[in-house]
Amino acid sequence: MPDQAQEAAASKPRRRQARGERRAAQLLDAAAVVFAEVGYTAASTNAIAREAGVSPGTLYQFFPNKEAIAVELGGRLLEQWRTTNGRALSPENVQLPLAQMVDAMVDPLLEFNSRNPAFHVLMHGPDSPGQVTEAFETLHGAVCRRIEELLALYLPDTPKSEITIFANTVLALFKAGLDLLAVHQDEQAAYRTELKRALFRYLDPVIGDCLPPGP
Amino acid sequence: MPDQAQEAAASKPRRRQARGERRAAQLLDAAAVVFAEVGYTAASTNAIAREAGVSPGTLYQFFPNKEAIAVELGGRLLEQWRTTNGRALSPENVQLPLAQMVDAMVDPLLEFNSRNPAFHVLMHGPDSPGQVTEAFETLHGAVCRRIEELLALYLPDTPKSEITIFANTVLALFKAGLDLLAVHQDEQAAYRTELKRALFRYLDPVIGDCLPPGP
DNA sequence: ACGAAACACGAGCGATCGCTCGCGTTTCTT
DNA sequence: AAGAAACGCGAGCGATCGCTCGTGTTTCGT
Structure with a gap:
């Protein structure tokens, strides 16, 4: 070679x-x-x-062709998305109280999507090349696993299948917030706090009365 | 004539x-x-x-052309969607406790979307004809107003702008549930209850301690 | 019964789009 | 300096798609 x-x-x-x-x-x-x-x-x-x-x-x-453009651009965006997620879901944010934790995690993820509108279009578009969709779903699954890990810290004796459903729902709620912010480009601040409120209220009943720092 | x-x-x-x-x-x-x-x-x-x-x-x-097909199909679906919403958001359901009210409202709307997959594609597709998108947004606005009316029964002294944000968020959460059910076609029951849980927890803190039957 | 109009067919027209090809220009290597 | 190779151009090819048109069939009014 x-x-x-x-x-x-x-x-x-x-x-x-x-x-x-x-x-x-x-x-x-x-x-x-x-x-x-x-x-x-x-x-x-x-x-x-x-x-x-x-x-x-x-x-x-x-x-070589149009698909390769989307694949390469998607790959670049996915790598940035991965590092943004890594920073947002870092262990140091887990030690915060729930309200601040939601702030610390949601803000950078929202900012990334705001700065890279092509990301949402390419990853969720029904006509994107299969290679892009598959790569996204792989990373999406990895993010889901990370959230499951975080949730497992608070819910040690909950079946894994329930935690998976929980994590997927949290991600779906975040995506709903993305759509909401995309539609109402004015009043972004109001809808951002509303997204955080929805996430907080969904998460609070199950992880509100647990010890933040794990063993 | x-x-x-x-x-x-x-x-x-x-x-x-x-x-x-x-x-x-x-x-x-x-x-x-x-x-x-x-x-x-x-x-x-x-x-x-x-x-x-x-x-x-x-x-x-x-x-006459391809667009007319989408417009007519979209119109037919929108009319069915309107009546489904009218029944789901009927005043008789408002008298129920919150948990049952969410059940009574969410179930028929989910069933409609499950039975008419073209509805979600045509209404939220980025490539649908403008006439379809505009008609949907008009009806979407009407549904939003209806939800605002319901919320105003519980929050009589809250600014209208806040109630609008509230109503739009509720709709966004419902749409998130739609996507969730579309992706996880297995375990539909689990994700349906999870969507209801998210809606309940979002709505409970603000309308939980109010008199259900209005004056 | 019979003429008009609605219904049905399918080859193919015009436009668009992904992509190619031939040729000229710039940059690197030696 | 000079050859090779990367860069750059834009007219146009082949395929696809929305849509038409000429022709033949079925149905309806009278």
């Missing part, structure tokens, strides 16, 4: 110049804009190239 | 036979199936005709 590091692709010995890297990133940014505006299917590759200020042929110098 | 009743269209003196009515309904049913499967844009008119067992030309004997 060649001793030179082969960037990340599988078997494409395509060497890129600095200009090419810039173009590729520029095209991904343009794709994020267009995807967020009209969704995956309705986003034409020519429109993405136009948004990036290049020709259709140039776009296909960096991506 | 002509003294003959002109069905429902604007200015199309197209007389239909019984066979034509059957074909039109048959095509709408087929469209509901295809729309629910792949969404509005990805649903080809040829596929709808094939699902109905007729030729593409026959489809256009009854609908």
